[in-house]
Amino acid sequence: MSAADAVLARLAAVLPDGAVVTDPDRLASYRTDTSTGTPTGTPLAAVLPRTTEEVAAVLAAAYAHRVPVVPRGAGTGLSGGANAVDGCLVLSLQRMTAVREVHEGNGYARVEPGVVNQELRDHVRGHGLWYAPDPASKDTCTIGGNVSTNAGGLCCVKYGVTRDSVLGLEVVLADGRTARLGRRTVKGVAGYDLTGLVVGSEGTLAVVTEATLRLRPLPPPPTTVVATFADLPSAGRAVEAIMRRTTPALLELMDRTCLRAVEAFRPMGLDTTAAALLVAQSDLPGVAGATEGDLILAEALRAGATDGYRSEDAEQADALLQARRTVIHALEALGAWLLDDVAVPRSQLAEAVARVADVAAARDVVIGTFGHAGDGNLHPTIVYPHGDAAAEQRALAAFDDVLDVALDLGGTVTGEHGVGLLKRRALTAELDPTAAVVHAAVKAALDPLGILNPGKALPVR
Numbered sequence: 001m002s003a004a005d006a007v008l009a010r011l012a013a014v015l016p017d018g019a020v021v022t023d024p025d026r027l028a029s030y031r032t033d034t035s036t037g038t039p040t041g042t043p044l045a046a047v048l049p050r051t052t053e054e055v056a057a058v059l060a061a062a063y064a065h066r067v068p069v070v071p072r073g074a075g076t077g078l079s080g081g082a083n084a085v086d087g088c089l090v091l092s093l094q095r096m097t098a099v100r101e102v103h104e105g106n107g108y109a110r111v112e113p114g115v116v117n118q119e120l121r122d123h124v125r126g127h128g129l130w131y132a133p134d135p136a137s138k139d140t141c142t143i144g145g146n147v148s149t150n151a152g153g154l155c156c157v158k159y160g161v162t163r164d165s166v167l168g169l170e171v172v173l174a175d176g177r178t179a180r181l182g183r184r185t186v187k188g189v190a191g192y193d194l195t196g197l198v199v200g201s202e203g204t205l206a207v208v209t210e211a212t213l214r215l216r217p218l219p220p221p222p223t224t225v226v227a228t229f230a231d232l233p234s235a236g237r238a239v240e241a242i243m244r245r246t247t248p249a250l251l252e253l254m255d256r257t258c259l260r261a262v263e264a265f266r267p268m269g270l271d272t273t274a275a276a277l278l279v280a281q282s283d284l285p286g287v288a289g290a291t292e293g294d295l296i297l298a299e300a301l302r303a304g305a306t307d308g309y310r311s312e313d314a315e316q317a318d319a320l321l322q323a324r325r326t327v328i329h330a331l332e333a334l335g336a337w338l339l340d341d342v343a344v345p346r347s348q349l350a351e352a353v354a355r356v357a358d359v360a361a362a363r364d365v366v367i368g369t370f371g372h373a374g375d376g377n378l379h380p381t382i383v384y385p386h387g388d389a390a391a392e393q394r395a396l397a398a399f400d401d402v403l404d405v406a407l408d409l410g411g412t413v414t415g416e417h418g419v420g421l422l423k424r425r426a427l428t429a430e431l432d433p434t435a436a437v438v439h440a441a442v443k444a445a446l447d448p449l450g451i452l453n454p455g456k457a458l459p460v461r
């Protein structure tokens with residue numbers, strides 16, 4: 001019997017009916033994530049466990065027969081991390097959707113990996129608590145995917161990335177053993193930080209079956225500040241000045257291409273001649289909120305903003321954030337798009353945006369740059385006409401040029417979307433050679449047969 005037949009027979013014996021999908025039409029929906037231009041293979045089957053024990057049984061079977069396993073959440077990833085490889089089991093965690101515990105006094109929740117980010121936020125709101133990490137895909141992406149990509153979002157500038165909200169994990173190792181990592185306390189330094197090792201490992205080291213997540217008190221309604229700039233260096237100076245004085249709840253940037261795209265998509269009176277718009281929020285309560293908002297506005301004006309405004313109430317605060325919320329949809333409306341993700345030191349933000357504009361001109365593509373300015377995390381988004389193969393090639397070349405810009409400015413090739421298949425070469429360029437060897441050693445220690453998400457997230461050797 002082939003390894004494929006043997007593993008399917010074993011899975012049929014240990015899993016309930018309906019947990020293994022081999023029908024080609026249904027399998028098609030498990031082949032790719034949301035990335036553009038990444039290769040994908042044909043899976044042997046998709047497996048849909050409901051319990052940690054079932055996940056362990058799947059991995060034990062795969063390990064015994066050396067069959068590759070690709071863990072999968074909602075497939076919203078943008079780097080090909082959840083793309084199938086030929087002959088693999090796609091291990092979908094989407095049926096594991098229980099919130100196992102919310103502890104109000106200790107401020108944590110224990111949740112299964114298939115819980116959707118926004119559903120967790122809604123759930124804990126009922127306890128008067130808040131889960132901070134807020135990727136823009138929060139209505140669909142899962143906690144398992146967020147943990148495995150160390151997802152970011154708008155609130156990261158103040159509350160950190162997913163790693164900063166993960167206290168502990170339950171994981172299943174490549175050979176089917178289950179391990180508890182980390183703790184439930186906010187502080188704790190016993191042993192290596194294995195939780196941190198698994199966070200962001202993109203399904204290559206272990207499968208996450210439960211996350212213990214830090215919760216915070218619900219923040220009060222925010223105050224929003226917007227400021228427009230006639231030139232990029234002033235906007236860059238404003239970001240540095242604001243971050244030197246305070247830590248806003250979000251601090252976002254949009255360049256002129258984004259402003260024009262948003263205004264064309266949904267007119268809201270934006271200044272389309274401006275070089276950049278900054279949007280910031282304060283979530284400090286009451287009078288203090290007004291004070292922090294005023295301080296942010298004052299710093300923006302001192303740095304050279306041509307115009308600035310602070311919201312007076314919650315409705316205005318929300319309306320002023322709309323331009324930033326709309327930007328992906330506005331760029332999407334212009335054509336096919338490739339969303340890049342890099343981070344640079346804050347002092348290099350303006351230079352990075354300017355150099356990305358040079359890339360757009362050199363490659364003859366449109367690039368709208370927006371992003372989480374407070375973190376130095378930019379999303380230059382390359383837009384080209386649908387169905388234009390030559391333009392797609394230029395867009396892919398521009399995508400790589402943007403990564404070079406980030407490295408050249410002392411930054412990183414991914415701020416939050418991960419390496420997956422898309423950025424393995426770029427990761428190789430970024431990593432110190434000895435660090436690359438350590439990556440390989442960690443992978444070999446935890447996944448000696450190399451069955452967990454092979455070909456993803458690691459430097460090219």
Ligand SMILES: Cc1cc2nc3c(=O)[nH]c(=O)nc-3n(C[C@H](O)[C@H](O)[C@H](O)COP(=O)(O)OP(=O)(O)OC[C@H]3O[C@@H](n4cnc5c(N)ncnc54)[C@H](O)[C@@H]3O)c2cc1C
Nearest residue numbers: 073074075076077081135136142144145148151152203208
């Ligand atoms: C419109 C849009 C906006 C986005 N905005 C943001 C943003 O603001 N910030 C951000 O960080 N990302 C963003 N993303 C990217 C994406 O949503 C995140 O990477 C998200 O964390 C992926 O979650 P998922 O459940 O879809 O995981 P998937 O795409 O299914 O998987 C992602 C990776 O995690 C692995 N994985 C998934 N579940 C598990 C598990 N239980 N155990 C082990 N490995 C697992 C997969 O193998 C894969 O490598 C955006 C995507 C889109 C389409």
